[in-house]
Amino acid sequence: ALPAGRTSPRTGDNVGGKLTIAAAVRVSGGVSILNSIMILDRANQKPVGTLFIYDADPAAATITDNAAYVHSTDDLKVVAAIPVASGDWTTVNSKATANVSALARLVKPVTGTTLYAAFVTTSTPTFAATSDMQMVFGLVHVN
Numbered sequence: 001a002l003p004a005g006r007t008s009p010r011t012g013d014n015v016g017g018k019l020t021i022a023a024a025v026r027v028s029g030g031v032s033i034l035n036s037i038m039i040l041d042r043a044n045q046k047p048v049g050t051l052f053i054y055d056a057d058p059a060a061a062t063i064t065d066n067a068a069y070v071h072s073t074d075d076l077k078v079v080a081a082i083p084v085a086s087g088d089w090t091t092v093n094s095k096a097t098a099n100v101s102a103l104a105r106l107v108k109p110v111t112g113t114t115l116y117a118a119f120v121t122t123s124t125p126t127f128a129a130t131s132d133m134q135m136v137f138g139l140v141h142v143n
Contacts, residue, residue, distance in 0.1 A: 009066045015047060015119045015133060018063040024107065024115040026141040034080060034105040036138035041096040043132040045125035046089040051100075051135075053080040054116040055109050061118070069120040077116075080105045084119075101138075 009015050025032045037051060058074035071078070080103075088098040109115055119135075127133065 009047075009121050009127075010068075010124055011122050012068055013066055013121055014063050014069040015049070015065065015121050015125070017065040017118075018058065018061075019117040019119075019135070021053075021115040021117060021137055021139075023113050024137070024139055025109060025113045026143065028109075028112050030113065031106055031108045031142040032139040033142060034103050034107050034137065034139055036099060036101040036103060037082060037084075038136040038138070039084065039098040039100075040134045040136075041089070041098070041125075041132060042129070042134075043125070043127045044091055044094050044096045045127060045132070046086060046091075046096045046098070046123075047084070047119075047121045047125040047133070048086050048123040049084055049119055049121040051082040051084060052078050052118045052120065053082070053105070053107060054118075055079045055107065056111070057114075057116055058118070063118045069118060077110075079107055079115075106142075107139075
């Protein structure tokens with residue numbers, strides 16, 4: 001789940017804090033292909049922004065929910081920057097979904113099997129609850 005703590009992120013804010021993608025690769029030293037990202041937005045806010053994928057824990061970056069996002073010295077840990085555009089969103093029954101697909105991004109953690117992510121908005125969504133936005137990562141294990 002991607003929590004949305006305070007309700008009104010500003011442009012350039014992180015939404016949900018640092019995300020941990022456990023078992024992103026099958027074995028330590030392994031590689032996966034990030035094929036898709038499915039985002040559910042229960043508040044129908046359709047946030048626009050960029051999802052950054054890191055190959056190691058971005059501990060030096062500022063990735064705090066609803067606060068200005070700062071790469072700091074962890075900018076070299078970014079292995080993918082996935083834009084989420086307004087045209088990616090569809091609304092059904094007052095809930096929005098975005099399926100960003102055909103990404104074909106090779107991803108490999110520096111150590112272990114975990115990747116990390118951060119969503120940075122370029123819009124100003126207003127969420128009602130911490131469970132309003134959730135993400136599912138479509139990964140194919142290569143080895």
